[in-house]
Amino acid sequence: MVFPEDPLSSEKNLDFIRQIIADDLATGRHSSVVTRFPPEPNGYLHIGHAKSVTLNFGVAAEVPGGRCHLRFDDSNPETEDMEYVEAIQRDVRWLGYDWGEHLYFASDYFEDLYGFAVRLIEQGKAYVCSLSEEEIRRFRGTVTRAGTHSPYRERPVHENLDLFSRMRDGEFADGQHVLRAKIDMAAPNMKMRDPLLYRIRHAPHYRTGNDWCIYPMYDFVHPLSDAIEGITHSICTLEFENNRELYDWIIDNVPAPARPRQYEFARLNLNYTVMSKRKLVDLVEGGHAQGWDDPRLPTLAGLRRRGYTPEAIRNFCERIGVAKANSVVDVALLEHTVRDDLNAKTPRVMGVLDPLKVVIVNYPHGKEEELDAPYFPDDPPRMGYRKVPFARDLYIERTDFMEDPPAKFFRLAPGREVRLRWAYLVRCVDVIRNERDEVVEVHCEYDPATRGGDAPDGRRVKGTIHWVSAPHCIEAQVRLYDRLFTEADPEADSEGGLTGSLNPHSLDVVRARVEPGLAGALPGDRFQFERTGYFIADEKDHSPGKPVFNRIVALRDSWKKISAKG
């Protein structure tokens, strides 16, 4: 979307954030917009973050002169790591966004932040509290009972200054003192009950090393980082609504270089998966997922490896909208945007996931021929044709044959004629079983006059099925992914935690037979295996000599619905 000249009058369906920005532009409160995406580098980005990324970078791109910063909110030395910084940058870039030179780290502001804290102390608005962690909790009161003042609350300014300085110098042990804002221990908003501003942590920080042993808290760091960078609209999720009062208090009580405002929107939830960092860690560490880039995970690394495209994810984020009501989006919408994108860009090929042998009994032994098949059947010139070899022995999909077919089954069955895609019309004349009475081979006769798939006599066949030549096809490992959980809300039934609703069939590895041209596929190449789904050559495990394909998403399967209804 493009912002019109006059955002207020001409564009109507703006989400509430964009509406606020349009108003601020119209009233002259701001002449442009500066946003920021502020991840903490202590984990991997997931599709919920993608919503925030597209929102923040999106609105910035829509306003002339707008920009979006990538800022690492790294004020907790114990959990943060450079590995995450790199992974996050990779993911944001992959999503298609560029922060230019606007890469920032809250840890770069530590000295400024310290200065602001000193100013607060000097004004009598902050004090060093020496209560224990447990005491601080008790003194805070409850949501229905006011807290009580810390005995250190009236410590004189000079003493606070001295103590705070010595905290910085490392004279005290972890937990011995904290710096607190002096606000109101009876405030109905718990966040305003003399919130902690600094804590002592004798821990090396991944960027500042041992420069500091006191670290500022989120509520102090965030508004001031925003102000330092000149952020106009600080967009965060709903759980920070209570923090906004404190955000404003901080900005109002230090000589902040700017007056940013915080706005909150509802984070993304998806059904049949989990989004919290904590739960994701549990899945990885519990061995239920194989690393952060497991294709079943909603992490951007996982979705990337699964084969989802950044365009599809961006479209998805655009279509779910931005609002303040908690919601759970149906994962089917995500899958839809993925199919929609892939339908437009992936070449079609043939692959048989569960092979059943077919012998064309009237096709000469040893004969083979090459048939032309378009990569884009709806637009053949786009990529042209490839040659697919045909022979007497073929493989078709086991599910494309039924000995005793129900009505509406248009595929192969005894006596039935079907089209082999781009090849010939064939009719089933015999069925071979093994000693366990399982069908192991199907015999067909082909009509030589139907080469290419069209009958000169104009007769129609209802079904077209895919196939590969047995002597020419190559074997490939195919990983069929399904949702990780069987329950729409995996966190709902708490019995047995998450593992109770894990989908045992979330990964099914099969040995498929694919057309020989796929030997040339490179890691990351995407295809549609006709009638089956979209697949990607795995970035890590695929090689031309050992093809490995991940199923990105299955094709919509209306036969499945028909047969399910009986």
Add this chain to the structure above:
RNA sequence: UGGGGAGUCGUCUAACGGCAGGACAGCGGACUCUGGAUCCGUAUGUGGAGGUUCGAAUCCUCCCUCCCCAGCCA
């Protein structure tokens, strides 16, 4: 039970006192050398009760439900 937020088709989301619309999912049909794609059609919704108004999803009152806050995490 203190405070802060939120309730519109199954799901997500529009409406800015004036015909409750879109998308996904569903259902039905057309077309098709992918049971894909595409096209057409269709059912389903304003949490509740009052009030204001010619007219209320929208404004007012009361009620109900859900989410967030008592980390030296962010």
